[in-house]
Amino acid sequence: MNRFNKMSQGKTNSVVDWLGDIPSSWELIRLRFLCCIGTGSKDTVDNVINGKYPFFVRSDNVEKIDEFTHDEEAVMTAGDGVGVGRVFHYYKGKFAAHQRVYVFTKFNNCKAKFIYYYLKSNLAFEVLKGNAKSTVDSLRRPMLANFLVSLPSFNEQESIIRFLDDKTSEIDSLIAAKKKLIDLLEEQRQAIITEAVTKGLDPNVKMKDSGVEWIGEIPEHWNLLRIKYLGDAILGLTYSPSDVVSKNEGKLVLRSSNIRNGKIDYNDTVYVNCAVPPKLITKEHDILICSRNGSRELIGKCALIDRNSQDQTFGAFTTVFRSEINEFLFYIFQSQLFKSQIGSYLTSTINQLTISKLRNFPVAIPNDLERKKITNFLQKKALEFDSIIKNEKNAIDNLKEYRQSLIYEAVTGKIDVRDYKKEEALS
Structure with a gap:
């Protein structure tokens, strides 16, 4: 089969605007029937820099803590703040969570990782429904309890998870490489700036000791x-x-x-x-x-x-x-x-x-003339770096958009990945 075949099986109307048609063999089930919905019990001040266990808070950053409150497979999402509908975590093992982080556990008739991908793709649609703002302040438990999940069979969930694990890992690697390139470009930019404002543009200029250890030598006439x-x-x-x-x-x-x-x-x-x-x-x-x-x-x-x-x-x-x-x-x-x-x-x-x-x-x-030459040189270099970095950031945004689209299409049955195999991964 092709990598991204459109779902070939029959469709049924989900009666959910953002969900649209789903495969007729899938069920629509409210989240409360699929897992237990709780919250963490820790506060931000409980984090420990070199703690033993992961501490999931309301951001993408995972903190550390020295004691755990859960030892199980779980999916988590921010309950309030800017992370509502945007921050999601999946973890299996010992961990703790912030008191304003929702923790989904004890999954029934569904795979935890499927729920993770499903919420990551679709929860924001429901959270922001009827809301004029691009963010909301908090996420209420009744909304989560009644959130509709389009659920395929266990085997199909496993296929979707396998497909998304591979594809998102692939995309994440590309994003990481571009972020690394941006960091290297920023370092190179800073190195060029530092060289120009302490040594000037003439590599043959006579130097003198500045008298400041961390500045080192500077041009003799500066x-x-x-x-x-x-x-x-x-x-x-x-x-x-x-x-x-x-x-x-x-x-x-x-x-x-x-x-x-x-x-x-x-x-x-x-x-x-x-x-x-x-x-x-x-x-x-x-x-x-x-x-x-x-x-x-x-x-x-x-x-x-x-x-x-x-x-x-x-x-x-x-x-x-x-x-x-x-x-x-x-x-x-x-x-x-x-x-x-x-x-x-x-x-x-x-x-x-x-x-x-x-x-x-x-x-x-330096003197006025040399100062202007250095400024003009650095302004030109800044434009060059800004252009390259902007292109890389745009590429990252496009990759993130593609990743989100791929997750949505897979977990809502818009594409058929039942026969997906690892070797079909993109190079």
Whole structure:
């Protein structure tokens, strides 16, 4: 048979909009008749970095814990938060789950792995049904209990599981390879930036010791200066929850969540209606820096303010650096040297890059002409890298969409995989 034959057996109308027609030999059964529906009992604070057992929470990341609450085959999904209808786990063995994670166990007349694939493909359709938002806040047990499952025979479930295990593994390997390539490209980009802002573009230039161990040698005619002599570091606006208003009533506050890949991202926006000092109004070429965050890895990430993001303000967990040479300094802030030193500025109790630490950061500065040449060179390189990385990310999105489509077609009987064999896997 062909790898993806359309289901040849008779069809029947499921009377479920998103499910459509299903093979006439399949049954429609509510989830509560197929398994036990419970929840975890642990909280986020219970995780242990090097714990013995997997700890399933409301995200794709699996934490660790030192004690288990289950020792069985289970399927799990997020009960609230952004993971509702999007985060699913399958596991067999000893584990624990967060108290807002639904845990499906003790499967009856069905295979756990089939339920995993079925929910992963279809639960979001039901969760978002009649909801104008692209996400919902929580998942209620009655909705899960009454969720309709189109169920084939045991043998056909096993064929579908075997088919999807092979195909999703194949697709996941392709995605992993592309993600690895993106990481390598990002490393190469940073290496080029670091080389340009510390050594310049002339490989034959005479060098001198910078006097700073982690900077090393710099071109002889460059000057080593503290950032504070080049411009001003400005801490962001402090505002209260009562100051937050709708988009049409206030001024946009740029926060660390708006800094993504060196650019301003507007997917998570907050507006305030309060007094904003003129100094805290963003200007074109300002550098917005994440100076405080719950995640240490995000400290120091930055974006260059452009015409679209000027005339706004910025939040207290961010800092703006303002100078006449920010187009050059922006690349210093994106270099490996800056990122490698961020960790030394943080304490064990708080993840914060203080104004004082930032102002005293040493940088090597060339003359105006050379600085412009380096900036132009790096801008051109950035466009090249951005184009390649964008293409790889688009390819990843397409692979994810294909994977989701394949799961849906298999678990709803749109394609016939009853005779699928391992050797038919794509190369």
